[in-house]
Amino acid sequence: MRKEELNFTTVEQLEADTEKLRGMAIDAGTETWQERRDKQQPQCKFGEEGVCCRICSMGPCRITPKADRGICGADAHTIAGRHYLRMAAAGSAAHSDHAREIAHALLKSGPDSQFNIRDEAKLLRIAGEWGIESEGRDIYDVAHEVALHGLNEFGKPFGTLDYVKRATDERQKVWADQDIAPRAIDREVSTSLHMTHMGNTADAPTLVRQSLRVGMADGWGGSMIGTDFSDILFGTPTARATEGNLGVLEQEMVNIVVHGHDPAFSEMMVLASELPEMQERAKSVGAKGINMTGLCCTANEVAMRHGVRMVGNFLQQENAVLTGAVEMMCVDVQCIFPALGPLTDCYHTIFVTSSPVARIPGSKYVQFETETAFEQAKLLVEEAIDNYKNRDQQKVFIPEHKEEAAVGYPCEQIISELDDVTNSHSVLTVNGNTEERGSYKPAIDAIRAGVLRGAVAMVGCNNPKVRPDYSHIDIMKTLMEHDILVVTTGCAAQAAAKAGLMNKEAKELCGDGLRRVCTLVDIPPILHMGACVDISRMMLLATGIAKDWNVDITKIPVVGCAPEWMSEKAVAIANYVVATGLDVYLGIKPQVHGSEQMAQLITEGTREITGAGYTINTDPEELVKAIIEGIEEKRKLLGI
Numbered sequence: 001m002r003k004e005e006l007n008f009t010t011v012e013q014l015e016a017d018t019e020k021l022r023g024m025a026i027d028a029g030t031e032t033w034q035e036r037r038d039k040q041q042p043q044c045k046f047g048e049e050g051v052c053c054r055i056c057s058m059g060p061c062r063i064t065p066k067a068d069r070g071i072c073g074a075d076a077h078t079i080a081g082r083h084y085l086r087m088a089a090a091g092s093a094a095h096s097d098h099a100r101e102i103a104h105a106l107l108k109s110g111p112d113s114q115f116n117i118r119d120e121a122k123l124l125r126i127a128g129e130w131g132i133e134s135e136g137r138d139i140y141d142v143a144h145e146v147a148l149h150g151l152n153e154f155g156k157p158f159g160t161l162d163y164v165k166r167a168t169d170e171r172q173k174v175w176a177d178q179d180i181a182p183r184a185i186d187r188e189v190s191t192s193l194h195m196t197h198m199g200n201t202a203d204a205p206t207l208v209r210q211s212l213r214v215g216m217a218d219g220w221g222g223s224m225i226g227t228d229f230s231d232i233l234f235g236t237p238t239a240r241a242t243e244g245n246l247g248v249l250e251q252e253m254v255n256i257v258v259h260g261h262d263p264a265f266s267e268m269m270v271l272a273s274e275l276p277e278m279q280e281r282a283k284s285v286g287a288k289g290i291n292m293t294g295l296c297c298t299a300n301e302v303a304m305r306h307g308v309r310m311v312g313n314f315l316q317q318e319n320a321v322l323t324g325a326v327e328m329m330c331v332d333v334q335c336i337f338p339a340l341g342p343l344t345d346c347y348h349t350i351f352v353t354s355s356p357v358a359r360i361p362g363s364k365y366v367q368f369e370t371e372t373a374f375e376q377a378k379l380l381v382e383e384a385i386d387n388y389k390n391r392d393q394q395k396v397f398i399p400e401h402k403e404e405a406a407v408g409y410p411c412e413q414i415i416s417e418l419d420d421v422t423n424s425h426s427v428l429t430v431n432g433n434t435e436e437r438g439s440y441k442p443a444i445d446a447i448r449a450g451v452l453r454g455a456v457a458m459v460g461c462n463n464p465k466v467r468p469d470y471s472h473i474d475i476m477k478t479l480m481e482h483d484i485l486v487v488t489t490g491c492a493a494q495a496a497a498k499a500g501l502m503n504k505e506a507k508e509l510c511g512d513g514l515r516r517v518c519t520l521v522d523i524p525p526i527l528h529m530g531a532c533v534d535i536s537r538m539m540l541l542a543t544g545i546a547k548d549w550n551v552d553i554t555k556i557p558v559v560g561c562a563p564e565w566m567s568e569k570a571v572a573i574a575n576y577v578v579a580t581g582l583d584v585y586l587g588i589k590p591q592v593h594g595s596e597q598m599a600q601l602i603t604e605g606t607r608e609i610t611g612a613g614y615t616i617n618t619d620p621e622e623l624v625k626a627i628i629e630g631i632e633e634k635r636k637l638l639g640i
């Protein structure tokens, strides 16, 4: 297809659909995030700049021209630094607690359990990595020992995390020399809370250093365990076709949305919905079948493993309900608007919460248990089907826009795609360098030859502080034009899917080099690597490239970008990406700018510790320009 013939959904079309749904919300006597955002204006400047402290009950204290210290004497740098570290710690806790749940599911796996081993090879590989004997043993015995070993990483009293050994030798040395190698996951979170307790660390550089460390407890700990154990239990994702955006909801089917992050629950929902008896039941109530869909990171998880279609990302969660066509929305943990409670009261949608970690007023609470997960899921699917008759057709509006997306590119899939072209990949290089199977060498050759200029990991959320999805889509398109490959996760991935950028035809929007690579390897220009916990996959991808290239990871032309981030998890992620040696480009300001010292530390100060830092710019055009310049600078330093 030619470029002119591509007719992908535009941001303006996405916005028009959102506007129409918002109007329907107002007509129904309710509200959406747009109204609540407007009512919050102007947002508190002290909070925005990170100089409001309520860590003890002598406060709240805030830094103003007449008060340069809180009652205890904490200054702007201390207050902003403590707040920043607390965000990183909370983010690390969230990802890691999710991983802990998956580890418990692995511990309970068995041939007769609700949870089975789907990727035995990965289990055995990790067992080997951790020195766990597998020869001649029952696979579930091995799985349980691996699960226990993983759980021990959360609280082991001595040493650093085992996954640190996966990093390059150079990184391991930096982390050891700088004393930022992560110890037990819970310890780093706990120590961070201790350090920021009233009367403890007041030194901003020390707070930033601990932010890196607690971030790594996530990226090289909790998130990595979450990803690996999910792959073992539910299968390592492989490339598959799906679709994205609200248009995946079906007028004549029972629509169920799974939303959140923990795949243990959503997997069971997907499997239950596929049972023939459920499909029959759906037909018996006059529907054509069951349409299982996903939102936020849960969507990424089930799309990559089952091809389940993706309704949308973070700021679209209310929109899904507003279509009036969702019989049930089932959530687990993280990024769930409490607004869904009152909103679903106005619609027939049954809002189900399932985790003691995320109980929300206005929801039906079904505590998900590993022993009974599948039975619980079946009951919920039945309830959703029976709710179809309650749909008020007057209230239904399903926007038509949706786009095809090729998803499911974890490191294993990327290597296998590269292997497929190993014998014919002269198009990837200018000089036909030799390449090796099972490595990133073909991609490295393409980068060295300049066919690809580099790669960007696009990650993160939506945030009403910028035009939702616009920054993601605009930046990705510009990178594509400049022959920069994009790997993506989380809500950034969904933005790409909604705009058609994961359609293989989107290669027509690329520069010549990237287009040739996409054609030869048969991949879309934006590679979907999963949910936000899967940014750990990106760390392994960058590590693999650095190892296969034999250069320091700080030198490879690969960077991270979170143009619309909002969550504390994003702060943890940004810290471990920087600790890993990759520059991070942010489109939203961290709330520290009331302290010049903190602003300097996160952009420049970390470069002296890890060789990487943030570049912050709220203008997406300027941000992408900085990314391209950063990548070209790295190329120049490498002499390529």
Ligand code: BF8
Binding pocket: 261, 296, 297, 313, 314, 334, 335, 459, 460, 461, 462, 489, 490, 491, 492, 531, 532, 533, 566, 567, 569, 570
């Ligand atoms: O973990 S990108 S809004 S859904 S925090 Fe949340 Fe942000 Fe989306 Fe997934 Ni990640």
Ligand code: SF4
Binding pocket: 053, 054, 055, 056, 057, 058, 059, 060, 061, 069, 070, 071, 072, 073, 074, 079, 198, 199
């Ligand atoms: Fe105020 Fe210090 Fe207490 Fe913070 S810790 S609220 S600055 S007295």
